[in-house]
Amino acid sequence: MTPDAAQLPSPAGARWLASPVLAWFFVTAWGSGYLATKAGLQYAPPFTFLVLRFATGVLLLIPLTIWWHRREPLRWPTTQRQWLHVVVAGLLMHAANLGGSHYAQYLGMSAGVAALVLSVQPLATAIIAASLLHERLRAYQWLGVLVGLAGVALVVWHKVDVRAVTFGALGSVLFALTAITVGTLYQRAFCPTVDLRAAALVQFVATLVTLLPLAIAVEGFEVHPAWALAGAIGFLVVFTSILAVNALHTLMRRGEATRVTSLLYLTPIIAVALEWLLFSVVPTMLTAAGVAVTCAGVALMAWRPRRN
16 A cells, blocks of 8 residues: 555545645644634633543544454554654644643633744744755745745734733743644654554544643643533544544645645634634734735745746
8 A cells, every 4th residue: 555545534546635625625624623722722721622632533533443444454553663653743743732732822822823833834844844854945935935924924913912922831832833843744754654544543542641641630620511612622533633634644745845834824814714704703904915925925835837
């Protein structure tokens, strides 16, 4: 089985899983996740919320994994080193990234500041990929990285409240930025042929085991049951943690790291659009300008000049 054949259910013959479709799905699901997370954190503190999220994911993935395995045997890690790489990648992408970003907001950091800091990921990825993975970016691609970052700043500028930024919150979100950047590249480098369906279950269990003690010791595992909490968890498990993360890793295998992670610039735009449609929060002219600038930056990153 080739590396691109073990992404999502029914991989063989799934022509709709073309890269553009996966890219737009990832952007939409990841951007929607901001609103779902905001809703869920009203009923449970961050570590507890994440434990509920990944416990639900494990319960969902166990029967799915059995079903997938009966249809087509899954390729589980075969050596101790492979198991270790899968677990480390999962802890970086899930436990460290989400734990850091959620805890920053829990400490009072506004969503705008958090989104702005995390949007530095494509720039960080470009620097690391250029130095370690030997991905050479052309001048217009570096320009696209910077233009996209500037566009995101304009999009979220109306939500930026630096007064709520503490050293603890800033440290948490920088920790999350480092984790998702390193985790994305780590999985690409050390798990290039792992079956993403099998890896998802392994990584969910590892994340759950890691975060559960924190939820109990730090937060007392305080939960306020509500249908909104259940809906947020269900959406985040299925569309973000499983499908969107798998789409991201699939795209990473098919293309260059910086070009793929530049899609993250578009996720705040989805969040703004959903706020407009669902909550009648009308975007400002500055936000509209930021959308245009961001799209221009991503277009520069994705542009492939024709070769004569």
